[in-house]
Amino acid sequence: MALPELxxxxxxxxxxxxxxxxxxxFHEQGYNATGISTILREAGVNAGSLYHFFPSKEALLVxxxxxxxxxxxxxxxxPVEAKTQDPIxxxxxxxxxxxxxxxxxxxxxxxxxxxxxxxIADSAPQxxxxxxxxxxxxxxxxxxxxxAAGDRLPATTNRHELADFVLTVMEGGIMQSRAARTPEAFxxxxxxxxxxxxxxQEAARRERxxxxxxx
Amino acid sequence: MALPELxxxxxxxxxxxxxxxxxxxFHEQGYNATGISTILREAGVNAGSLYHFFPSKEALLVxxxxxxxxxxxxxxxxPVEAKTQDPIxxxxxxxxxxxxxxxxxxxxxxxxxxxxxxxIADSAPQxxxxxxxxxxxxxxxxxxxxxAAGDRLPATTNRHELADFVLTVMEGGIMQSRAARTPEAFxxxxxxxxxxxxxxQEAARRERxxxxxxx
DNA sequence: TTCTGGGTTGAACGCTCAATCAACTCTTGG
DNA sequence: CCAAGAGTTGATTGAGCGTTCAACCCAGAA
Numbered sequence: 001m002a003l004p005e006l007x008x009x010x011x012x013x014x015x016x017x018x019x020x021x022x023x024x025x026f027h028e029q030g031y032n033a034t035g036i037s038t039i040l041r042e043a044g045v046n047a048g049s050l051y052h053f054f055p056s057k058e059a060l061l062v063x064x065x066x067x068x069x070x071x072x073x074x075x076x077x078x079p080v081e082a083k084t085q086d087p088i089x090x091x092x093x094x095x096x097x098x099x100x101x102x103x104x105x106x107x108x109x110x111x112x113x114x115x116x117x118x119x120i121a122d123s124a125p126q127x128x129x130x131x132x133x134x135x136x137x138x139x140x141x142x143x144x145x146x147x148a149a150g151d152r153l154p155a156t157t158n159r160h161e162l163a164d165f166v167l168t169v170m171e172g173g174i175m176q177s178r179a180a181r182t183p184e185a186f187x188x189x190x191x192x193x194x195x196x197x198x199x200x201q202e203a204a205r206r207e208r209x210x211x212x213x214x215x
Numbered sequence: 216m217a218l219p220e221l222x223x224x225x226x227x228x229x230x231x232x233x234x235x236x237x238x239x240x241f242h243e244q245g246y247n248a249t250g251i252s253t254i255l256r257e258a259g260v261n262a263g264s265l266y267h268f269f270p271s272k273e274a275l276l277v278x279x280x281x282x283x284x285x286x287x288x289x290x291x292x293x294p295v296e297a298k299t300q301d302p303i304x305x306x307x308x309x310x311x312x313x314x315x316x317x318x319x320x321x322x323x324x325x326x327x328x329x330x331x332x333x334x335i336a337d338s339a340p341q342x343x344x345x346x347x348x349x350x351x352x353x354x355x356x357x358x359x360x361x362x363a364a365g366d367r368l369p370a371t372t373n374r375h376e377l378a379d380f381v382l383t384v385m386e387g388g389i390m391q392s393r394a395a396r397t398p399e400a401f402x403x404x405x406x407x408x409x410x411x412x413x414x415x416q417e418a419a420r421r422e423r424x425x426x427x428x429x430x
Numbered sequence: 431t432t433c434t435g436g437g438t439t440g441a442a443c444g445c446t447c448a449a450t451c452a453a454c455t456c457t458t459g460g
Numbered sequence: 461c462c463a464a465g466a467g468t469t470g471a472t473t474g475a476g477c478g479t480t481c482a483a484c485c486c487a488g489a490a
Contacts, residue, residue: 030334032247036478046439057478110333117394118325118333119245131394164400165407172387176379179332179346185379192380199414251448261469272448
């Protein structure tokens with residue numbers, strides 16, 4: 001048999017254009033506020049094509065959320081780990097990267113997943129599960145860095161809680177900044193979180209020096 | 216002239232019923248997801264009555280947000296200050312009160328103002344301004360407690376930032392708990408925030424003992 | 431060449447939405 | 461008793477929504 005060509009961008013890929021336009025519009029305007037007709041216009045596609053790939057608007061939302069799940073490591077975590085080696089600094093590199101991503105558009109759009117989490121909370125279980133999965137994956141990545149920090153944090157630290165806390169502060173900070181339309185609230189949160197990590201590291205240092213200390 | 220009766224609940228007060236129903240429904244289902252017809256049914260009112268008091272759905276939203284502004288002290292801050300005297304404990308009493316308010320409904324509804332903040336972000340400036348005002352008033356109340364804590368916190372503490380941070384952690388925690396449909400995320404946040412405050416107080420103690428310390 | 435079926439077209443459908451309005455009721459002051 | 465106006469009634473409107481569908485296109489297999 002002839003070698004079948006590997007599918008290398010075999011088409012303008014209608015499905016991809018739809019998901020991309022939907023993701024952008026859901027982020028910009030929210031899920032309910034975005035009409036199918038707008039998605040069609042932005043993607044340059046007709047109604048029938050959209051409904052060929054997605055049986056409903058909600059199924060399209062599932063496609064968007066799956067896209068975020070798959071994009072987390074290549075787009076978010078990867079660049080942070082490439083740029084920063086120190087595990088604790090990676091946490092703040094993540095926050096900084098997020099800030100740089102949101103700043104150009106004036107902090108007016110918020111976190112795409114966080115927004116959906118609040119807007120769609122009572123929707124189909126599949127949607128909720130995907131939102132949850134997104135958060136869990138973010139949390140897992142941060143958790144890995146915190147674990148890698150080893151005894152630079154106190155032994156009693158609840159590392160799972162701390163990882164979730166980082167995420168929560170990030171989401172909360174974005175939300176406040178969005179409401180105020182200025183980055184100040186976000187920056188203030190990051191600054192307080194840094195203070196917290198500094199105090200934790202100081203506590204860990206005292207812990208270590210008292211264990212291996214005066215015999 | 217005859218003494219005019221002070222207006223003591225002079226009516227079933229249509230306007231109040233409308234605002235109350237709208238507030239409840241916006242909280243339960245979100246602003247966009249709540250139809251005028253639902254508000255009418257729940258308030259036991261006809262369309263014309265609603266539009267007699269509010270020229271549009273958005274004006275009704277303004278009414279709801281004003282209600283939250285006016286309710287903050289009597290309903291939220293007052294009870295906390297009545298129950299708890301210690302200023303730092305008041306912060307956690309506030310978080311606890313919020314938890315108790317959200318718990319019965321399964322953490323599925325989130326913060327009424329936070330939800331609106333994310334859903335309506337690009338709406339009329341009056342709406343955004345009122346959301347901002349709500350957050351600022353919460354922040355001011357927390358700020359007052361933090362100031363009252365005096366030198367129990369390090370002198371270098373940025374108290375304004377810290378007050379905002381408390382709010383952010385609260386909003387972020389509610390949001391995560393809503394996404395997960397369990398109180399765990401919220402509880403974890405509160406626990407981490409408490410740790411932060413403990414570390415701050417320890418640092419302040421060391422600060423004081425080194426100033427007034429060994430001569 | 432003919433057949434097959436994934437992909438596309440775009441008008442049309444039923445429905446819900448926020449908003450309107452002419453007619454009505456009730457309260458109050460003179 | 462009347463006049464006036466605040467408050468109420470509820471059917472109606474037009475716009476926009478998500479969705480459907482019969483017809484069509486066209487690449488590749490038979």
